[in-house]
Amino acid sequence: xxxxxxxxxxxxxxxxxxxxxxxxxxxxxxxxxxxxxxxxxxxxxxxxxxxxxxxxxxxxxxxxxxxxxxxxxxxxxxxxxxxxxxxxxxxxxxxxxxxxxxxxxxxxxxxxxxxxxxxxxxxxxxxxxxxxxxxxxxxxxxxxxxxxxxxxxxxxxxxxxxxxxxxxxxxxxxxxxxxxxxxxxxxxxxxxxxxxxxxxxxxxxxxxxxxxxxxxxxxxxxxxxxxxxxxxxxxxxxxxxxxxxxxxxxxxxxxxxxxxxxxxxxxxxxxxxxxxxxxxxxxxxxxxxxxxxxxxxxxxxxxxxxxxxxxxxxxxxxxxxxxxxxxxxxxxxxxxxxxxxxxxxxxxxxxxxxxxxxxxxxxxxxxxxxxxxxxxxxxxxxxx
Amino acid sequence: xxxxxxxxxxxxxxxxxxxxxxxxxxxxxxxxxxxxxxxxxxxxxxxxxxxxxxxxxxxxxxxxxxxxxxxxxxxxxxxxxxxxxxxxxxxxxxxxxxxxxxxxxxxxxxxxxxxxxxxxxxxxxxxxxxxxxxxxxxxxxxxxxxxxxxxxxxxxxxxxxxxxxxxxxxxxxxxxxxxxxxxxxxxxxxxxxxxxxxxxxxxxxxxxxxxxxxxxxxxxxxxxxxxxxxxxxxxxxxxxxxxxxxxxxxxxxxxxxxxxxxxxxxxxxxxxxxxxxxxxxxxxxxxxxxxxxxxxxxxxxxxxxxxxxxxxxxxxxxxxxxxxxxxxxxxxxxxxxxxxxxxxxxxxxxxxxxxxxxxxxxxxxxxxxxxxxxxxxxxxxxxxxxxxxxxxxxxxxxxxxxxxxxxxxxxxxxxxxxxxxxxxxxxxxxxxxxxxxxxxxxxxxxxxxxxxxxxxxxxxxxxxxxxxxxxxxxxxxxxxxxxxxxxxxxxxxxxxxxxxxxxxx
Numbered sequence: 090x091x092x093x094x095x096x097x098x099x100x101x102x103x104x105x106x107x108x109x110x111x112x113x114x115x116x117x118x119x120x121x122x123x124x125x126x127x128x129x130x131x132x133x134x135x136x137x138x139x140x141x142x143x144x145x146x147x148x149x150x151x152x153x154x155x156x157x158x159x160x161x162x163x164x165x166x167x168x169x170x171x172x173x174x175x176x177x178x179x180x181x182x183x184x185x186x187x188x189x190x191x192x193x194x195x196x197x198x199x200x201x202x203x204x205x206x207x208x209x210x211x212x213x214x215x216x217x218x219x220x221x222x223x224x225x226x227x228x229x230x231x232x233x234x235x236x237x238x239x240x241x242x243x244x245x246x247x248x249x250x251x252x253x254x255x256x257x258x259x260x261x262x263x264x265x266x267x268x269x270x271x272x273x274x275x276x277x278x279x280x281x282x283x284x285x286x287x288x289x290x291x292x293x294x295x296x297x298x299x300x301x302x303x304x305x306x307x308x309x310x311x312x313x314x315x316x317x318x319x320x321x322x323x324x325x326x327x328x329x330x331x332x333x334x335x336x337x338x339x340x341x342x343x344x345x346x347x348x349x350x351x352x353x354x355x356x357x358x359x360x361x362x363x364x365x366x367x368x369x370x371x372x373x374x375x376x377x378x379x380x381x382x383x384x385x386x387x388x389x390x391x392x393x394x395x396x397x398x399x400x401x402x403x404x405x406x407x408x409x410x411x412x413x414x415x416x417x418x419x420x421x422x423x424x425x426x427x428x429x430x431x432x433x434x435x436x437x438x439x440x441x442x443x444x445x446x447x448x449x450x451x452x453x454x455x456x457x458x459x460x461x462x463x464x465x466x467x468x469x470x471x472x473x
Numbered sequence: 474x475x476x477x478x479x480x481x482x483x484x485x486x487x488x489x490x491x492x493x494x495x496x497x498x499x500x501x502x503x504x505x506x507x508x509x510x511x512x513x514x515x516x517x518x519x520x521x522x523x524x525x526x527x528x529x530x531x532x533x534x535x536x537x538x539x540x541x542x543x544x545x546x547x548x549x550x551x552x553x554x555x556x557x558x559x560x561x562x563x564x565x566x567x568x569x570x571x572x573x574x575x576x577x578x579x580x581x582x583x584x585x586x587x588x589x590x591x592x593x594x595x596x597x598x599x600x601x602x603x604x605x606x607x608x609x610x611x612x613x614x615x616x617x618x619x620x621x622x623x624x625x626x627x628x629x630x631x632x633x634x635x636x637x638x639x640x641x642x643x644x645x646x647x648x649x650x651x652x653x654x655x656x657x658x659x660x661x662x663x664x665x666x667x668x669x670x671x672x673x674x675x676x677x678x679x680x681x682x683x684x685x686x687x688x689x690x691x692x693x694x695x696x697x698x699x700x701x702x703x704x705x706x707x708x709x710x711x712x713x714x715x716x717x718x719x720x721x722x723x724x725x726x727x728x729x730x731x732x733x734x735x736x737x738x739x740x741x742x743x744x745x746x747x748x749x750x751x752x753x754x755x756x757x758x759x760x761x762x763x764x765x766x767x768x769x770x771x772x773x774x775x776x777x778x779x780x781x782x783x784x785x786x787x788x789x790x791x792x793x794x795x796x797x798x799x800x801x802x803x804x805x806x807x808x809x810x811x812x813x814x815x816x817x818x819x820x821x822x823x824x825x826x827x828x829x830x831x832x833x834x835x836x837x838x839x840x841x842x843x844x845x846x847x848x849x850x851x852x853x854x855x856x857x858x859x860x861x862x863x864x865x866x867x868x869x870x871x872x873x874x875x876x877x878x879x880x881x882x883x884x885x886x887x888x889x890x891x892x893x894x895x896x897x898x899x900x901x902x903x904x905x906x907x908x909x910x911x912x913x914x915x916x917x918x919x920x921x922x923x924x925x926x927x928x929x930x931x932x933x934x935x936x937x938x939x940x941x942x943x944x945x946x947x948x949x950x951x952x953x954x955x956x957x958x959x960x961x962x963x964x965x966x967x968x969x970x971x972x973x974x975x976x977x978x
Contacts, residue, residue: 171974176973176974177973177974177975178973179973180972180973180974180975181973181975182974182975182976182977183974183975186975186976186977189977197974197976197977198976198977217974219967219970220970222964222965223964223965223966223967223969223970225964225965226964226965226966226967227967230967418745446744446745446746448714448718449718
């Protein structure tokens with residue numbers, strides 16, 4: 090039996106407060122649903138954060154209704170659990186209540202259901218997001234579900250939690266808390282894809298559909314983003330990754346301020362023919378970077394190919410200059426070299442060095458020397 | 474208060490007579506109506522009446538002496554029901570004459586009457602309400618007689634509060650601090666367990682963060698903390714140079730004192746013309762600074778104000794040491810003790826400085842800060858203040874549940890004592906050695922005290938007293954945690970969460 094594991098769709102999220110970004114998230118979801126229908130999947134499990142918040146915009150609700158209805162009409166059974174973004178913060182009805190005809194929200198109406206297909210019975214259980222302070226109760230609940238699951242040949246558990254193995258600093262449950270008697274444990278919350286075995290149970294985060302934060306770009310570039318199609322038919326569950334193509338590309342680029350125009354032109358070639366106008370995260374490296382010049386240059390050469398761009402200036406520190414020590418350590422020679430043959434300046438530097446290295450006592454003398462040098466060299470030359 | 478004449482009569486009635494040989498300070502009496510241990514009595518005397526305290530009671534029977542070896546004899550006597558030959562003898566410790574509490578020149582005569590001390594007499598002795606005295610509790614034997622202590626003498630002659638855990642130390646500290654602050658006094662409490670930060674103590678609690686700024690430390694203090702031993706004279710010389718330089722830079726440009734020191738040493742390390750032994754010393758100094766940083770992370774803060782500047786006058790200043798370890802606590806306490814003493818000296822001798830008022834400093838867990846047989850940074854300053862504090866208006870209060878682990882020198886400088894329940898014999902002995910006023914008989918009382926009951930001794934009271942310390946109304950957090958009820962409390966339940974989710978119909 091093929092099951093689609095999809096998660097963290099965050100419908101209604103408007104990155105950078107842009108209409109386009111809100112729509113991107115809808116399009117990604119639509120593409121995922123269309124792919125699911127093409128792949129002959131029988132069951133869809135959504136592991137939370139369907140919406141960005143518990144009171145989503147009507148557009149988000151509308152898209153959800155449209156897509157879930159499409160799945161139901163084609164005979165696909167949909168299960169969902171609520172994530173931390175979906176859950177009401179004060180007493181209230183979660184948005185999932187609107188879709189009781191299209192999907193079964195585990196942990197809202199029931200906590201488990203048995204699905205039959207080709208004579209194979211699959212026990213599907215799930216629970217909404219549970220904050221860390223309820224961990225004891227959650228463990229108890231999971232063990233109850235596990236004992237029910239053990240009566241079925243195949244079973245799936247859907248949760249929306251941070252597991253310590255994958256999110257060691259902000260976890261809500263331990264990896265050991267996950268019951269190993271399930272065949273597949275579908276997780277939501279983590280936005281990157283991740284898998285591990287807990288006993289014979291395959292534990293997997295499907296990741297988010299779109300890129301919600303800058304730190305997800307690298308992972309998307311390497312591994313793609315999308316959902317999983319899980320086959321529970323064999324002895325062991327197998328995961329087939331489905332990457333989406335409608336994801337808005339995001340590019341991180343570091344350019345040298347000194348070669349700004351050249352590098353922008355190179356970037357231009359890279360972004361020109363993408364299916365969707367990308368978002369560019371530009372890091373300009375250099376000394377004394379003129380932000381206005383950067384803005385103007387990007388405006389001129391790039392902006393027509395971009396949806397949005399976010400510049401960041403990385404000020405470079407003065408580079409270290411190393412002087413080669415040839416025969417022995419002759420300070421005077423080194424100073425001469427450093428000041429490119431200016432003997433007057435080199436001998437001042439040498440005198441200052443000699444006085445200052447002794448500590449406090451030399452400071453007065455050094456001041457005097459500097460004053461004299463200044464008088465001699467610049468005061469004299471300046472017009473009176 | 475209206476008192477019945479019957480009560481009055483009872484107080485004045487004769488309870489026994491002096492018998493046998495007596496000394497001016499102790500006498501034996503034969504009792505008609507046995508008093509209770511620790512009760513105050515008045516003994517007839519030619520120089521005027523003497524006030525005494527019942528210190529021991531023995532009862533016996535002539536016919537049932539220890540020489541009886543046949544239980545049937547006892548049975549027969551019991552059956553006769555005649556216990557007329559039963560007697561009660563007691564020992565009175567003479568505290569002085571009733572008027573002035575000065576010791577008599579002659580012993581009481583045999584046959585002298587022993588009466589219970591009246592409320593008036595006791596009130597006169599223990600309740601000297603005046604501008605410089607505060608109430609700490611009531612006499613155990615006379616709950617209607619309040620006991621006052623002389624604050625001047627408590628601060629100048631120091632105080633030790635000793636007891637086993639759970640006997641009421643924190644409460645005693647809270648009561649005294651509260652009263653002293655209400656008098657307008659300044660108290661600094663080194664709070665090892667974050668017990669007092671939430672108490673109201675005289676209404677003015679000033680919580681002081683447990684941080685010190687190395688810029689306010691002396692070179693010697695820093696050397697100790699950085700573990701630069703004085704016999705490394707090369708290191709010491711270079712350290713002192715770095716110290717001076719850092720001090721100059723901190724005043725000139727601000728920033729972290731320790732960073733400045735380190736940067737200066739690093740620049741030395743790179744400079745030429747340094748002898749090889751100096752180079753080595755610089756390298757090991759840099760290492761020591763690194764070690765210092767690690768060890769005292771969180772305690773050393775270059776943004777912290779001078780600790781003395783953070784002390785508020787006429788308030789209870791609570792230095793919160795709850796979250797720092799013992800070594801760091803030692804650093805903070807010793808630094809504070811030193812700064813307070815030097816600032817007070819400056820004020821007294823030169824008339825300037827910020828501590829314009831005497832300070833009473835309470836050291837919790839004094840056996841950790843000033844232990845016997847081991848040197849700590851604080852120990853030196855505890856003994857300095859114990860010796861010199863009197864002249865500069867710096868008082869110490871040592872609080873400990875393990876008197877035997879407390880430095881005996883420091884303890885013996887504490888002229889005043891509040892000793893609560895104490896069972897351990899070596900602890901008792903240790904306290905007795907430190908205080909001449911604690912007699913064997915009083916010592917014998919210690920295990921039988923209840924929570925909150927104490928023997929109060931020293932110059933701050935006119936006579937040793939068995940006192941029930943008042944209960945501080947806003948309990949500091951020192952009380953025990955009710956473990957069983959904590960365990961039986963249910964942890965957060967999923968039901969709370971389910972209640973948030975309104976179900977669709």
